[in-house]
Amino acid sequence: MFENFPLFPPQASTIAGEVDLLFFFLIAVSAFFTALIYLMVTIFAVRYRRRSSEEIPRQNLGSLQLEIFWSVVPLVIAMVIFGWSASLYFKMVRVPDNAMDIYVVGRQWMWKFQHPEGNREINELHVPTGRPIRLTMTSEDVIHSLYVPAFRVKLDVLPDRYQSLWFQPTKPGTYHLFCAEYCGTQHSGMVGSVIVMEPRDYEAWLAGDASGGSMAARGEKLFNQLGCVTCHVPDGRGRCPTLVGLFGRPVQLITGEQVTANEAYIRESILRPNAKIVSAFQPIMPTYQGQVSEESILQLIAYVKSLAPAPGQTVGTEGNMPGGAVSPGSTGPAPGTAPAAPSQNRSNQ
Amino acid sequence: MSTQVAGRPERPELVAEPRPNYLANGYGIKSWLLTVDHKRIAILYLVSITVMFFLGGVFALLIRLELLTPAGDLMAADMYNRMFTMHGVVMIFFFLIPSVPAVLGNFLVPMMIGARDLAFPRINLLSWYVYIVGAGFTIAVVIFGGVDTGWTFYAPLSTIYSNSNVALMGIGVFITGFSSILTGLNFIVTIHKMRAPGMTWFRLPLFIWAHYATSLIMVLGTPVLAIAVVLLAADRIFQIGVFDARQGGDPLLFQHLFWFYSHPAVYIMILPSMGVISELVTCFSRKRIFGYTFVAFSSLAIAVYGFLVWGHHMFTSGQSIYAGLLFSVLSFLVAIPSAIKVFNWSATMYKGSISYETPMLYAFGFIGLFTIGGLTGLFLAATSVDVHVHDTYFVVAHFHYIMVGGAIMGFLGGMHFWWPKIVGRMYPEGWGKFAVLMIFAGFNLTFFPQFVLGYMGMPRRYHAYPDEFQVLNVMSTAGASILGVGYLIPMVYFLWSLRFGAVAGPNPWGATGLEWTTPSPPPTENFDVTPIVTEEAYSYSKEEPEVVGGTQSTRASLR
Numbered sequence: 001m002f003e004n005f006p007l008f009p010p011q012a013s014t015i016a017g018e019v020d021l022l023f024f025f026l027i028a029v030s031a032f033f034t035a036l037i038y039l040m041v042t043i044f045a046v047r048y049r050r051r052s053s054e055e056i057p058r059q060n061l062g063s064l065q066l067e068i069f070w071s072v073v074p075l076v077i078a079m080v081i082f083g084w085s086a087s088l089y090f091k092m093v094r095v096p097d098n099a100m101d102i103y104v105v106g107r108q109w110m111w112k113f114q115h116p117e118g119n120r121e122i123n124e125l126h127v128p129t130g131r132p133i134r135l136t137m138t139s140e141d142v143i144h145s146l147y148v149p150a151f152r153v154k155l156d157v158l159p160d161r162y163q164s165l166w167f168q169p170t171k172p173g174t175y176h177l178f179c180a181e182y183c184g185t186q187h188s189g190m191v192g193s194v195i196v197m198e199p200r201d202y203e204a205w206l207a208g209d210a211s212g213g214s215m216a217a218r219g220e221k222l223f224n225q226l227g228c229v230t231c232h233v234p235d236g237r238g239r240c241p242t243l244v245g246l247f248g249r250p251v252q253l254i255t256g257e258q259v260t261a262n263e264a265y266i267r268e269s270i271l272r273p274n275a276k277i278v279s280a281f282q283p284i285m286p287t288y289q290g291q292v293s294e295e296s297i298l299q300l301i302a303y304v305k306s307l308a309p310a311p312g313q314t315v316g317t318e319g320n321m322p323g324g325a326v327s328p329g330s331t332g333p334a335p336g337t338a339p340a341a342p343s344q345n346r347s348n349q
Numbered sequence: 350m351s352t353q354v355a356g357r358p359e360r361p362e363l364v365a366e367p368r369p370n371y372l373a374n375g376y377g378i379k380s381w382l383l384t385v386d387h388k389r390i391a392i393l394y395l396v397s398i399t400v401m402f403f404l405g406g407v408f409a410l411l412i413r414l415e416l417l418t419p420a421g422d423l424m425a426a427d428m429y430n431r432m433f434t435m436h437g438v439v440m441i442f443f444f445l446i447p448s449v450p451a452v453l454g455n456f457l458v459p460m461m462i463g464a465r466d467l468a469f470p471r472i473n474l475l476s477w478y479v480y481i482v483g484a485g486f487t488i489a490v491v492i493f494g495g496v497d498t499g500w501t502f503y504a505p506l507s508t509i510y511s512n513s514n515v516a517l518m519g520i521g522v523f524i525t526g527f528s529s530i531l532t533g534l535n536f537i538v539t540i541h542k543m544r545a546p547g548m549t550w551f552r553l554p555l556f557i558w559a560h561y562a563t564s565l566i567m568v569l570g571t572p573v574l575a576i577a578v579v580l581l582a583a584d585r586i587f588q589i590g591v592f593d594a595r596q597g598g599d600p601l602l603f604q605h606l607f608w609f610y611s612h613p614a615v616y617i618m619i620l621p622s623m624g625v626i627s628e629l630v631t632c633f634s635r636k637r638i639f640g641y642t643f644v645a646f647s648s649l650a651i652a653v654y655g656f657l658v659w660g661h662h663m664f665t666s667g668q669s670i671y672a673g674l675l676f677s678v679l680s681f682l683v684a685i686p687s688a689i690k691v692f693n694w695s696a697t698m699y700k701g702s703i704s705y706e707t708p709m710l711y712a713f714g715f716i717g718l719f720t721i722g723g724l725t726g727l728f729l730a731a732t733s734v735d736v737h738v739h740d741t742y743f744v745v746a747h748f749h750y751i752m753v754g755g756a757i758m759g760f761l762g763g764m765h766f767w768w769p770k771i772v773g774r775m776y777p778e779g780w781g782k783f784a785v786l787m788i789f790a791g792f793n794l795t796f797f798p799q800f801v802l803g804y805m806g807m808p809r810r811y812h813a814y815p816d817e818f819q820v821l822n823v824m825s826t827a828g829a830s831i832l833g834v835g836y837l838i839p840m841v842y843f844l845w846s847l848r849f850g851a852v853a854g855p856n857p858w859g860a861t862g863l864e865w866t867t868p869s870p871p872p873t874e875n876f877d878v879t880p881i882v883t884e885e886a887y888s889y890s891k892e893e894p895e896v897v898g899g900t901q902s903t904r905a906s907l908r
Contacts (some may be wrong), residue, residue, distance in 0.1 A: 006817055009805045023734055023804070037691060037720045041713060043462035044698035045705070048634070056703040062693070070692040071685055078681040078727065085731035086674050092733055093670050108510070110564035131418070141508040143600060145665060145740060149806025152737040156666045158601070159505065159593035164668050171837035176815065180665075180740040180808045182499045184506055185426050188811035289595075 010150030013151035014168040018337040095166045100133035103298040106144035106157040109186035117206050118214040128202035132168045140294050145181035148194050161265045169196040219303025241278050245309025266301050355881040370870040373739030385470035391456035393477050401443040408436035413829040415823045421813035430497040442525050448641045448760045448858050449621030454560050460864035461554050463839050464543025468538040474480045476531035486521030504592035504603040508584040519582040526571045533567030539712040547882035554886045558645040559624025562652035566613045574610035608659035616655040622759020626712050630694045632860040633709035634701030637887040640693045646688035664735045673732050680730035707781030711762025713790045718754025743803025746796045769857045773869040774850030780842045787835035794828025861887055
């Protein structure tokens with residue numbers, strides 16, 4: 001409509017249209033009530049203007065019926081909006097099972113992205129159309145907030161915690177990527193673009209730069225370099241629990257608690273190994289706090305995720321839903337290592 | 350409302366035998382700085398918050414000038430960040446929160462209930478000194494280079510990463526909080542214990558109900574802010590780690606504590622102005638308020654519900670989905686009492702005798718802008734829309750519609766209404782009308798484009814922005830200049846009126862209410878004899894009022 005003076009953001013994700021629909025409904029409701037109040041005030045002000053300085057109008061106390069009427073009608077409308085908004089909100093926050101992972105680290109003042117295939121980007125994010133994409137995000141310093149107006153998504157990025165945001169792009173193009181939570185001096189410079197591509201173009205782009213190997217491969221390298229491999233031996237006979245097939249499974253802790261081995265759990269295990277000890281193991285692991293960067297931790301997680309279960313073991317599907325895993329106490333014994341603080345997971349906070 | 354006068358201007362014995370008024374009761378600087386007269390303390394507050402308002406206004410002007418162009422060219426990013434932080438801190442803690450309660454409330458609460466002063470006159474003076482100490486810290490912070498965390502002071506930016514004067518500012522805010530607490534406490538006790546004989550709860554002007562509700566929030570909410578700020582300062586100075594995730598703390602805890610006060614604080618700012626509007630609409634319609642009890646209780650409902658909705662500032666922060674939904678539904682509920690007020694004000698005008706003096710124009714402005722501000726609040730209460738517009742200019746526009754379009758319109762309307770009472774002189778009516786139109790037009794031109802900007806996705810607190818947002822930003826800056834001039838005009842003619850204004854007389858508007866039964870300016874002790882109240886508030890006519898579509902039983906319920 002207006003080339004250099006747009007008044008509406010592009011719609012480039014599956015939920016954008018739905019958010020806009022609710023937005024337009026809200027505009028209609030607001031316009032109606034604004035018009036109503038303005039008309040009432042204007043008509044009364046003109047019609048009942050003071051005609052003589054002596055004039056004393058007939059008084060009235062009010063009306064119970066009217067009070068009920070104009071309390072209940074707005075209440076009903078408000079509850080309709082709430083219901084509509086809440087059901088859409090569930091859709092917006094529940095990550096679909098088949099989502100493709102991309103990992104995000106925010107820092108003052110840049111966005112760093114890692115694709116599982118190994119591609120790394122700064123302030124630019126390439127994504128394909130046609131499939132849900134899950135961003136697993138954390139911050140190295142202060143709170144940031146990843147915001148893509150064209151997708152109508154935003155989520156704060158917190159230090160020491162993973163937050164998951166998802167969207168499914170629909171339209172190839174280049175869109176604004178903003179930091180929406182004020183994060184210090186160059187806050188307004190913490191911007192970039194999301195480049196949405198057709199799946200084929202995206203594949204080509206991925207293939208164009210995979211120099212350092214996949215995230216899992218880099219993670220494996222770190223796993224060896226940092227010496228993790230000396231204790232976490234694959235056959236489970238080491239001093240530490242095996243990590244094979246661990247991801248997404250429930251872990252029995254020494255306290256009797258059970259937690260799910262998700263990203264937050266693994267991260268916690270690396271940085272604060274003694275926070276939670278796996279049943280039947282000793283608290284012997286040293287902390288890696290300060291020795292591995294947020295991006296390296298994400299690579300280690302990608303490596304742990306990639307460790308396929310040994311044949312014969314029953315393991316849960318990949319994904320971090322608690323229910324989907326092994327029946328408690330079955331074979332694939334006490335996986336687990338360290339700790340996790342599932343309380344760090346977003347839905348518990 | 351009182352037997353003898355009931356709001357009619359004629360009261361010859363008062364005009365005939367003027368007593369020394371409160372302004373004439375001593376002229377030296379000491380007579381002001383050591384006064385315990387609530388009316389003089391109101392003037393002390395008026396002068397101080399006006400200074401702070403212009404300080405905050407200068408910051409606003411510089412912000413708007415920077416945003417005239419997409420590039421960050423007027424000042425460095427660091428300076429810009431300090432500007433919007435100081436604008437927020439100064440305007441909220443040092444202007445809006447004390448504005449109506451500490452100036453108009455201080456002046457009027459005792460007069461409206463027929464008392465000689467507040468319950469604790471010395472505490473009242475103390476609260477002003479506490480405010481001044483807090484304001485002194487703020488000025489010191491400005492001189493030392495400001496703060497750059499945003500007025501929200503979010504951890505860990507404020508506790509670890511910012512290298513500005515966060516702790517000093519925190520101390521300033523902490524101290525000023527006590528000024529609020531003392532004022533609130535004083536009002537609550539005064540309203541409970543000092544009402545004149547016959548001034549029952551349901552004969553109180555709605556201004557008093559609004560201040561009572563506000564005082565509850567001040568007393569109950571402000572300590573939480575104090576705690577949050579102390580923890581913040583301790584975290585910053587001693588690294589105790591309450592808000593530091595790496596030490597096992599939680600940065601979201603700060604947001605919860607901060608908003609537990611700062612959302613109700615929005616109601617500290619708007620409720621007193623709503624009280625002002627109830628006085629203005631009734632006076633300039635010569636009508637009893639429509640639905641007195643509903644307007645009165647809606648103030649209390651807002652005060653109570655206001656404490657339960659803080660989480661709607663945190664829908665995208667990582668709080669749980671279910672907490673988000675709970676805060677969402679409660680936020681929708683808090684909109685209802687506000688709607689009730691707006692409908693009742695409009696209905697009060699129905700079949701009234703409406704005149705368009707300057708204060709009434711402010712009341713129209715308030716209703717118009719507050720309606721838009723309130724309705725856009727529904728967008729933000731709706732979780733799924735809030736995800737998109739949170740931390741964008743949509744939010745900036747929304748809260749300026751409430752706090753500037755609502756609270757400041759109410760404050761200025763009240764100032765114009767009671768100015769003749771406060772100083773005994775009239776301001777020039779023509780200039781008054783001109784200023785209110787400028788403010789209304791300038792305000793809308795400044796902030797309406799920001800709704801559009803916000804939905805387009807322009808984040809707030811951006812020093813530089815993409816080119817396509819420029820046209821709307823230019824509109825906004827143009828509006829801000831009109832708005833700025835609009836605010837200067839009353840400042841000038843109020844000062845002018847002190848000397849040259851026509852003598853007002855005790856009741857220039859023909860308003861009801863005990864404050865209008867005294868001379869203007871009132872004598873130090875307010876009333877010669879304690880008035881005895883025999884009528885409801887806003888008794889503009891001796892005739893028995895009717896009940897719309899109701900019976901005798903509903904009449905009883907409305908009384």
